[in-house]
Amino acid sequence: MSRQTASSSRDLAMVAIFAxxxxxxxxxxxxxxxxxxxxxxxxxxxxxxxxxxLGPRRGGLALVVFLVLVAxxxxxxxxxxxxxxxxxxPSIGYLxxxxxxxxxxxxxxxxxxxxxxxxxGIVANVVGGVxxxxxxxxxxxxxxxxxxxxxATTAALVFVPGDAIKAVICALxxxxxxxxxxxxLPERRRRxxxxxxxx
Amino acid sequence: xxxxxxxxLPGRSVLHRLPAGAKLAALVVAGAGSLFVRTPTQxxxxxxxxxxxxxxxxxxxxxxxxxxxxxxxxxxxxxVFQVVVVGWEKAMVIVGVIVALVLLANLVTLTTRTTDLVxxxxxxxxxxxxxxxxxxxxxxxxxxxxxxxxxxxxxxGQVREAQLARGHNVSARAFAVxxxxxxxxxxxxxxxALAARGxxx
Numbered sequence: 001m002s003r004q005t006a007s008s009s010r011d012l013a014m015v016a017i018f019a020x021x022x023x024x025x026x027x028x029x030x031x032x033x034x035x036x037x038x039x040x041x042x043x044x045x046x047x048x049x050x051x052x053x054l055g056p057r058r059g060g061l062a063l064v065v066f067l068v069l070v071a072x073x074x075x076x077x078x079x080x081x082x083x084x085x086x087x088x089x090p091s092i093g094y095l096x097x098x099x100x101x102x103x104x105x106x107x108x109x110x111x112x113x114x115x116x117x118x119x120x121g122i123v124a125n126v127v128g129g130v131x132x133x134x135x136x137x138x139x140x141x142x143x144x145x146x147x148x149x150x151x152a153t154t155a156a157l158v159f160v161p162g163d164a165i166k167a168v169i170c171a172l173x174x175x176x177x178x179x180x181x182x183x184x185l186p187e188r189r190r191r192x193x194x195x196x197x198x199x
Numbered sequence: 200x201x202x203x204x205x206x207x208l209p210g211r212s213v214l215h216r217l218p219a220g221a222k223l224a225a226l227v228v229a230g231a232g233s234l235f236v237r238t239p240t241q242x243x244x245x246x247x248x249x250x251x252x253x254x255x256x257x258x259x260x261x262x263x264x265x266x267x268x269x270x271x272x273x274x275x276x277x278x279v280f281q282v283v284v285v286g287w288e289k290a291m292v293i294v295g296v297i298v299a300l301v302l303l304a305n306l307v308t309l310t311t312r313t314t315d316l317v318x319x320x321x322x323x324x325x326x327x328x329x330x331x332x333x334x335x336x337x338x339x340x341x342x343x344x345x346x347x348x349x350x351x352x353x354x355x356g357q358v359r360e361a362q363l364a365r366g367h368n369v370s371a372r373a374f375a376v377x378x379x380x381x382x383x384x385x386x387x388x389x390x391x392a393l394a395a396r397g398x399x400x
Contacts, residue, residue: 009389009390009391009393009394010386010387010390010391010394011390012336012339012340012343012390012393013343013385013386013387013389013390013393014383014386014390015340015344016340016341016343016344016346016347016386016389017343017344017347017350017351017382017383017385017386017389018347018382019344019347020344020346020347020348020350020351020382021347021351021379021382023344023347023348023351024348024351024352024355049375049379053379053383065340065341065344066344068320068341069341069344069345069348071316072308072313072316072317072320072341074313074345074348076348083266083304083305083307083308083309084223084226084304084305084307084308085266085270085300085301085302085303085304085305085308086301086304087304088230088297088300088301088303088304089270089297089301090277090297144297145277145281145293145297146281146285146293147280148284151280151284169375173375173376173379176375176376177376177379177380177383180376180377180380181380181383181384184383
């Protein structure tokens with residue numbers, strides 16, 4: 001228990017810095033799939049990473065902060081977009097999905113805890129970052145761009161292969177980060193008395 | 200990415216001087232009102248009114264184009280699709296409303312300082328105090344995050360230089376892990392600094 005008391009300031013700084021990471025990933029040029037409504041970006045990798053590394057609360061919050069930054073006019077969305085205008089566009093479903101996906105990925109990842117398991121990490125990233133993200137994206141396109149379910153699904157399917165690759169990359173990166181920076185994931189075994197005896 | 204980031208365009212027009220809160224409120228009202236736009240004529244009027252706003256704010260057509268261009272990737276395929284599926288008239292309304300709202304939101308962004316918008320967010324968060332959310336901490340977090348973007352770009356440069364110096368090829372994973380670990384260490388330092396100044400509660 002006495003190990004690294006999780007201070008609220010440290011959490012606050014992590015949330016802020018991760019919002020910055022997601023923003024910085026948006027500066028990487030996007031590959032645009034024509035005929036779809038959203039470009040393929042490194043940014044959704046940032047969404048997955050926030051959840052897989054920071055966990056549900058901090059990860060979800062980092063994406064909320066990121067969206068507020070976008071809303072107040074920083075051009076951080078992939079492709080240099082920003083400002084309130086993007087929230088009026090057809091990718092709104094994906095945007096709302098960012099914090100939700102980070103939260104879900106974080107919840108699944110932290111439920112298993114330390115040490116990070118690659119296979120489970122990939123499952124968590126696929127459920128949160130591919131399935132839920134695209135379902136919300138499709139709903140957004142249906143509402144905002146008046147597309148039918150079929151048309152919106154087709155538009156979203158274009159991104160699924162890219163997203164699946166990102167889910168694997170994210171798990172590999174998250175494993176490396178958790179190995180190099182332990183203490184974020186909760187211990188899998190509740191009774192950590194042996195640890196305390198050693199320390 | 201050095202210097203101030205943001206899309207704010209300095210100016211002295213009426214729109215620039217209007218309080219940030221009022222402009223955001225107007226945007227919310229316009230968003231709600233957009234649901235009632237039904238005909239191409241109404242859509243045309245809406246777009247024209249927004250463009251009039253740009254004229255009042257003395258935004259050059261070049262800037263309008265730059266801020267609008269990223270949306271073309273969405274608008275062009277969407278227009279083609281909607282014309283085929285629902286016909287000209289409905290397509291004009293659907294696409295026109297999106298264009299008008301995006302242009303209006305961009306106008307607010309172009310004429311309002313980022314710091315003023317942060318202040319509005321902090322004020323909007325005031326009622327959330329009941330839920331245990333401290334608006335000042337929200338403001339602090341936003342300002343830290345704004346600073347976080349150039350910080351990450353800087354950190355990315357350092358990691359890449361370090362790898363090149365060791366003769367590594369830059370692979371995505373070998374790059375991402377040290378970058379994120381570096382970012383987490385920065386966050387630790389930042390958190391300690393904040394705690395030392397009494398921001399912990």
